[in-house]
Amino acid sequence: MSTTRDYQPGPYPREQGRYPAEPDLYPAGYESDDAREFWGDDRGAAADHQPRRRWSKIADEWMEGRIKFGGTGVKRKTAALILLGAWGFLPLFFMLPSLFTFNTNTIGGSVDDTLGTGAMVNLFMCLLVTPAVTLTRQRWFVPLRRWYGIMFACCGIGDALGAAFFDDFAGNPFAKLVEHTFTLIGFLMVLLAIPLFITSNNWAQRKMGRYWKRLQRLTYVIWGLLFFHLATLEGFGFQRGSNGSGFAGDGDAIFHQRLYQYCACSLFLLTVRLPPVKRWIAARQQEGRNRLVFMAVMPIFALFVFGFIFIVNELIFKGTHSFMENPSSE
Amino acid sequence: MNESYAERGYAERGYAEREYAEREYAGGGQKGTRAGGVIITAVALLATFLVLWGLYYATGTGERHKVALAAAGCEPNLLSVNVGCTTVWMLERRWTQLTTSDLRQLNADAADYAFSERRSFAKAESALTAEVTTANAFDTSLRQFPFPPAVAPQATALTQAVHARVKLIGEQARSSSLAQLRSFNARIDASGAAIQTDMKLVRKALFTRPTVNQEP
Numbered sequence: 001m002s003t004t005r006d007y008q009p010g011p012y013p014r015e016q017g018r019y020p021a022e023p024d025l026y027p028a029g030y031e032s033d034d035a036r037e038f039w040g041d042d043r044g045a046a047a048d049h050q051p052r053r054r055w056s057k058i059a060d061e062w063m064e065g066r067i068k069f070g071g072t073g074v075k076r077k078t079a080a081l082i083l084l085g086a087w088g089f090l091p092l093f094f095m096l097p098s099l100f101t102f103n104t105n106t107i108g109g110s111v112d113d114t115l116g117t118g119a120m121v122n123l124f125m126c127l128l129v130t131p132a133v134t135l136t137r138q139r140w141f142v143p144l145r146r147w148y149g150i151m152f153a154c155c156g157i158g159d160a161l162g163a164a165f166f167d168d169f170a171g172n173p174f175a176k177l178v179e180h181t182f183t184l185i186g187f188l189m190v191l192l193a194i195p196l197f198i199t200s201n202n203w204a205q206r207k208m209g210r211y212w213k214r215l216q217r218l219t220y221v222i223w224g225l226l227f228f229h230l231a232t233l234e235g236f237g238f239q240r241g242s243n244g245s246g247f248a249g250d251g252d253a254i255f256h257q258r259l260y261q262y263c264a265c266s267l268f269l270l271t272v273r274l275p276p277v278k279r280w281i282a283a284r285q286q287e288g289r290n291r292l293v294f295m296a297v298m299p300i301f302a303l304f305v306f307g308f309i310f311i312v313n314e315l316i317f318k319g320t321h322s323f324m325e326n327p328s329s330e
Numbered sequence: 331m332n333e334s335y336a337e338r339g340y341a342e343r344g345y346a347e348r349e350y351a352e353r354e355y356a357g358g359g360q361k362g363t364r365a366g367g368v369i370i371t372a373v374a375l376l377a378t379f380l381v382l383w384g385l386y387y388a389t390g391t392g393e394r395h396k397v398a399l400a401a402a403g404c405e406p407n408l409l410s411v412n413v414g415c416t417t418v419w420m421l422e423r424r425w426t427q428l429t430t431s432d433l434r435q436l437n438a439d440a441a442d443y444a445f446s447e448r449r450s451f452a453k454a455e456s457a458l459t460a461e462v463t464t465a466n467a468f469d470t471s472l473r474q475f476p477f478p479p480a481v482a483p484q485a486t487a488l489t490q491a492v493h494a495r496v497k498l499i500g501e502q503a504r505s506s507s508l509a510q511l512r513s514f515n516a517r518i519d520a521s522g523a524a525i526q527t528d529m530k531l532v533r534k535a536l537f538t539r540p541t542v543n544q545e546p
Binding site: 105109252253254255264267268271274275276277278279280281283284296297298299300302303306 | 363365366367369370371373374375376377378380381384387388391394427431
């Protein structure tokens with residue numbers, strides 16, 4: 001009788017030393033919908049075609065090495081993960097002064113912008129991990145997916161609580177969350193994020209077995225709902241009076257339009273996830289034509305960066321205002 | 331037993347999949363991956379077009395910036411990191427936030443005093459002390475408000491009017507009897523009327539869009 005403890009990813013040999021029992025190292029969860037997507041991976045059966053060691057594997061092994069830090073050794077991977085993951089905490093950090101002083105003016109005025117934008121950044125960072133694995137074949141940064149997912153949930157829940165209790169919409173807290181289409185969709189996203197947040201630990205993963213993976217696929221539903229949330233928030237991408245991306249006096253109104261930012265980022269995240277595209281990438285990598293892969297992906301990734309930097313711009317701008325407890329009125 | 335079965339299962343599955351992979355990737359895997367190639371090429375072309383268009387659009391930022399300043403009613407001398415200006419709408423919202431909360435509290439304190447001025451000296455004195463505290467907070471908020479230079483004269487007049495009222499209420503609070511308290515009422519009302527007039531002037535000046543000549 002099979003148990004969850006017996007569960008191993010299909011095509012991989014059981015080499016505990018090589019593939020430690022760390023859930024994030026498995027191609028499980030929302031990363032892998034199709035076992036074949038990993039055939040191009042050097043861990044899979046097709047690795048026999050290329051006996052030489054790959055640079056991705058070398059990078060993973062190098063990351064397992066240690067660096068001296070304060071008289072003790074720290075894994076390079078750990079240090080890199082902390083450095084990369086710390087940014088996920090930034091939105092919550094921006095809100096800390098107003099939380100400590102319980103400044104309801106700041107919380108009500110900017111929690112939706114700071115934590116809402118922060119949730120979006122974290123969601124995209126979470127979704128970026130799988131394409132990064134597909135393209136680089138490195139796996140050392142996979143734990144970031146969970147971390148950014150947790151930070152996304154924290155920001156989303158904080159945003160909802162702030163909007164419910166301190167926003168200047170009419171009605172009771174629940175009414176404030178459901179009285180507009182965009183708030184209702186945002187509320188749905190938060191409701192979906194809660195079970196993902198609760199089960200984002202190894203214990204829940206072991207207990208739920210294969211159902212955990214199915215549950216985690218709700219991330220894609222949240223991703224889809226975010227489109228409608230932003231579309232209804234900003235007039236379906238069209239500026240109408242004060243309804244739109246705001247008064248972008250820098251002359252770059254289109255770049256500040258959040259629905260466009262979402263689309264620019266999602267194009268990359270979605271394309272690299274498509275099974276035919278993954279197979280194409282794996283095949284080209286098998287042939288050693290990595291340059292072709294990067295040439296093909298580079299414009300799509302450039303578009304992702306184009307959209308993402310303006311989301312980060314929004315986060316830092318609104319976040320610093322929140323941090324100084326002087327909420328932006330934009 | 332269980333484990334060996336599992337191992338065998340994995341081995342068999344691994345073999346089958348290796349065979350599939352060999353078939354799939356035979357001859358460069360062109361056949362099995364053609365769809366992916368078409369999709370990624372199409373998306374890459376679209377992305378290239380959008381990135382180039384974005385860069386082209388960015389070259390016109392300076393011109394659009396000036397147009398946007400005028401269109402959005404920006405106050406040219408107030409900087410905002412994101413948009414390069416503070417819009418009239420932004421000032422309006424901030425002004426409304428400031429005045430709504432502070433004036434509501436001032437009115438509540440004044441109502442408390444009006445209720446107590448003929449009944450209880452202690453309560454009337456307490457209401458006046460509260461009013462002084464609120465008025466001081468309002469004064470601080472006014473000093474922190476980013477008034478554009480064009481509004482500075484009206485803002486200064488308002489601040490002076492608030493100062494005068496705070497001073498007057500402070501003197502009133504030091505009274506020793508209800509009758510003495512009430513003797514200040516006429517002057518307090520007059521100072522209140524002066525504040526209201528100044529606030530109207532500030533509001534009018536604040537919400538007026540700058541002319542083209544005022545733009546940078």
